[in-house]
Amino acid sequence: MAAIDIDHIVKKYGDGFPAVNDVSIDVQDGEFMILVGPSGCGKSTLLRMIVGLEDITSGDMVIGGKRVNGLAPRDRNLAMVFQNYALYPHLTVYENIAFPLRLAGNLSESEIDTRVREASKTLELDEHLQRKPGNLSGGQRQRVAMGRAIVREADAFLFDEPLSNLDAKLRGQMRTEISRLQKRLGITTVYVTHDQTEAMTLGDRVAVLKRGLLQQLATPRELYENPGNLFVAGFIGSPPMNFLPATVEGTSVKLPFGSVEVPQDKAAKAAGKGLLMAGIRPEHFEDATVKADRAPGSTFKAKVDVVEWLGNETYAYIPFEAPPEVEKQLRQLEQDLDGESMHTQLVVSLDGASRISEGQEAEIWVDGSKIHLFDPATGENLTVDRDNAGRIPETAKEAEPASA
């Protein structure tokens, strides 16, 4: 058990490109920390620096109060689950799990046996102990990899996208399993993923990274409700937040579809900034005909392009034209998020009872109090509630390429 203190860590490769740039994250003892971001954001590199498979260019890596920058992986007492599991194919499941114990060299055969059996019981691997990894299914291999990690009583667990090779159903099950295991063992865990669902559901806190820079470090709820910038807002949540060009006049925000009333304090923060970017989550819209109590919001009429009915809810897509400067920013954001959306469109999540059909002119209600307003040049969230947004480093703002 140990806290992991990542202090101003920089990783530069031979060509001088900073894969990880001045990242500071404090992982508390027993905490489940998620490193999340699109591919190439440096999350895996950061994890590999924690475990010692990658050299640190500058900064301090402190585990359990001890600086470990110069220590070999074997001296850090960490357990890691690799993306492709990295099981030893020539050893049985039993020997795979016992491998780290045998290397330790100071345990008796009976003690090793006890601990391997305990781990295998926890992970329900008892009936597979004498099989070779090649004969196991993906989920079973995953469990063996975890068994090898938990058998060791390491200071911390490190997971490198452990579920990305599993199919959707198994992924969901294993996610719960990992969460349960971590809660039970109460061990410090750092978990790398590119999947925002895993980040939201597993983490005590989540560190969002983009191109080697920390964007925001906060609890999942804080990230969702108070994203620090455009990138975090677009990354967290599915379907993603809608971004619309907006201008503020008094307490009303002018959007392509009409005006929406916003609370006084939000409007004040964004006053006089010219063209802004408004961020509204899909679920903050509703079909006005279904919404009974629509007191604090505004309504507008728009032509619905595509409707996806999912039973419990309905997604409706409303295309809009964005001015060129906003369009450029949206394209850039889309690229940062690994996305490939072709159209600027509004995605709204409506009640499953909604009868809106494709091509229809619909009346949509929107909750103005939930709108975020972003500065299109820096990507900064102007309306963020800083007391409930975790930590938003200054570097996150600069990272946003000004109209790049």
Add this chain to the structure above:
Amino acid sequence: MNRGRTILGTWAGFLVILVWCLLPVVWILSLSFKGPDETAAGSPHFLPETWTLQNYKDIFNDGDFLDALRNSFGIAIIATALSVVFATLAAYAIARLEFKGKRAVLSLALAIAMFPVVSLVGPLFDMWRTFHLFNTWPGLIIPYMSFTLPLAIWTLSAFFREIPWEMEQAAQVDGATSWQAFRKVIVPLAAPGVFTAAILTFFFAWNEFVLAISLTSTTSSRTVPAQMSFFVGPDPFNPPYGQLATASVVVTVPIILIVLLFQRKIVAGLTSGAVKG
């Protein structure tokens, strides 16, 4: 109808290849059981008319042949062991480490493999005489090892490259030193490669003739292929074919045994299940 023809074709092809490859072997085997009268006969039969074990008795009572057999085993085994150990270490470095002159090492290894052995006989003969290595075991072990190293290095580095990096990294995180990771994870996974390299090296050392005849002068270090050229018999116009065939059979048996023993080890796909996919 079509399927029947395919099966027929398969068996016909199989038979042709079998006859092509095994007929000479069977001929030698049959010769080894023939007496001297039969081998000298003008139009010999394929199978012996009277089966005799006399050739085998003669061969195993021939002290020179037994010495040669001992030399062959000793030299081939030592050369193979050294070659495989060096090749494993070199191939691992080539496959895993970035160092200056990596390409040079690989090309040099290839260059050595391309050298015709015959062209080196003269220089080696002179050198070995000066170094007092002429007509000694090391005098044959060193060239055999050198000539088989390139092939062994290339084979093994291909095997090492196939092993996912994560295997080693996982071992290191699990608490292994680099050496432990190499010995407990990488070498067992590369075992098919190691056996392949070992067998190829052993075959080369076992069958080699040119160096064996040129760099030896007595039975203290002469190997079987070289020794066989000294089987002349009492009549120079009538070579002892029976004994030559018998000696050939005797030296072929170990090779067959080795292949049968190790063929199970040379199974590809041992790494399956290590990683997903």
